[in-house]
Amino acid sequence: MPDVVIVGGGVNGASTAFHLAKAGVRSVTLLERRQLGAGASGKSGALVRCHYTNPHEARLAFESLKVFRSWGDIVGGDCGFEATGFLQVVAPQYEPQLRANVAAHQALGINTRVIAASEVKALVPEARVDDLTVAAHEPDSGFADPNATLYGFIAAARRLGVDVRTGVETTRVVLAGGRAAGVETSQGRIEADAVVLAPGVWASRLLAPLGLDLALVPHRAQVAVFRWPAGFSHRHPVFIDATMGAWFRPEGAAGTLIGVEMGITGTDIDHLDEGVDPDYVALCRSKLAARLPAFAEATMRGGWAGLIMMSPDERPIIDQIPSVPGLFCMLGDSGTSFKTSPAIGRCLAEWITAGAPQLMDLSPFRLSRFAEGRPWRDAHTYGSDRLTISR
Template identity: 35%
Template sequence: MPDTTSFLIVGGGLEGLAIAYSLAERGETDVLVLERDTLCSGMTAKSSGVVRCHYGTPSLAAMSWYGIDVFTRATELFGDDMSFRQCGYVVGVAENNVKPLEANIAMMQGLGIATEFIDHDTMADLWPGLHLDDFALFAYEPLGGRGEAYMSGMAYAATARKMGVTIRQGTAVTDLLTDDQGSVYGVTVTDGSRIHADHVILANGPWAPTLAASVGVDLDVKAQRAQLVLVDQGVPTPEVPVLSDLAGLQYICREPNGELLVGNSDHQTPQYVDPDKYVNRADDSAIEKNIVKLGHRLPDMPDPRITSSYVGAYDVTPDYNPIIGPSPVDGLFLATGFSGHGFKIAPAVGKLVADLLLDGKTTLPNVNADDFRYSRFAEGDLLFSLHPYEGAGEMR
């Protein structure tokens, strides 16, 4: 393992690997990625893999749109399709959220994003068997769909390695090294060895705050429990769009084997966990709530049964948006707090970080890098949705 490098990335999940690839794409191959376990074994492995541009924050919507282009061209770029399935994405709202939906669609269309309103008959054709009476309006993204965060991360890793990036697994960072002026100039790893770096990038999700705190940087990033349930309807579900059900506050995705992945869209009472110590299965109350909602939305399932459940953890910030940019300490760069948005925006995150590190600004279309600055919290200028949905918090 080299004892010096230009760019040292802490965290071998999807974000860290996308950053490594993007730096290499810019010609910076003196890059070292350190992963404490195996690549993409942390929260990347728990991602539900939804690809959508539907956000009330223009920068996030634009980053997702950039991501869709990359996922669509994945075979060309990486020699790997990343398991992306362009099955489409639908948001359905009740009467109370019609105005926010209309405003968000107008904003996204203004950014050039392919999204449109559809009627109940069209929705019934897209997903037969859904109970639609309590929906007032739908918006459809034909280019959205599902991907696989693990497969995407591994494609980034393989390509970055071919370009000259060094990746080390089973290598945990225990400390950040600072000089007499307090600037970060490297890390210490588990075997006690030190690695010097011109830039240290924290891309390790809910594990970032501990390292940041060791050099006096307060990262308000918490691990929020996300419980998901897998259901077999009794017959395989045909190819259908991902549904964001903002009337019932749930989302439903078709898995490759025809099962349904059901998740929660009600974030008004979040639960926080230790990312190293939590039970990897949904609790009984969450399962019951998900199944009741699913039974309402799909009343004619022939023989439904729960096949499994699992739990992930969003690395959430106070405004449910990421921190991407320099920290207050020289030499330390932050890319954390992705708050459930990380998979779909990962290609843009990689480019944004590379642009900021190398140029101090970004060429990503319609993305304002200042939106994600660390200082926004102290300034009281949080990045909230321009048109939030009642009951759904800040996840859309």
């Protein structure tokens, strides 16, 4: 079995470490420059749903949902997964696209169906539905606690012998004979047969010395929390509401967490404003109240900002870098790679130990799609497939 070094203590690095150790790899070292969850993972909205406008991410999400739903048995402990159910809401003109996507998801085995607006109302009596005809419903989906998920992967990996080191920065990927041969770190060199890069928005610093420019763009993504208004006590399902570019889900015992589409804004990744902007809060309140009118005067109870890394087609890049054998990557998370981390880590571990991913074909996520002039385009979108909203 190869010796493996993983760069990045977010959910994808942690999941890869766990799956490698579970597959019997004896020498796995995970390096995190700050603390576990210092990147997107610690700030994630952590929606866990399968509805995508392409079958490839839906499959990754479905395989991952199975892990979230049986977390105690597969990983151990509690990842805070709550199966509130999930609703994908679209404007009436996108009903054919929604039906096509749901049919594709059903063909994958996902428990989902198209429901009428009246059924949305029955599930969520507090919701306004007069602008809807149908929605997609996933009763098995919901959300998790992103930090508990990460810590759970790390605890299980440590039990299986993974060496997890925080406060250790990787400064360079070391090559030998054109292959990845280890990493140089702030605490010396570590040799390895395979290196996994899962460094979130800090990826470009490790890629540039290898002559790789993947046109990745960092983006500050905000979320806000609103206390449930008086009389509201419904632990409502998770919504992704494409009519207004927003998602929301329960947060804590009596709150709702919301994120809204803001467009890509380049940002200083070393000086992140971790708070939430006042105008963003107002925008969130108006979007939330447009679907759940009781929230028009809800009390704002906090919010935060995190960093996500957009790839040129807003889909992740999961690959073995073609020009550097032995260098595996999970890059350009594009704000949507928490829910898929169980399957991503498993596929990368299989690739390293068995020579190819066994769970599913990862070629749609290949790096070379950009050089081939074939960036990702979904067939059945709800107005735009170029979303920057974290979700």
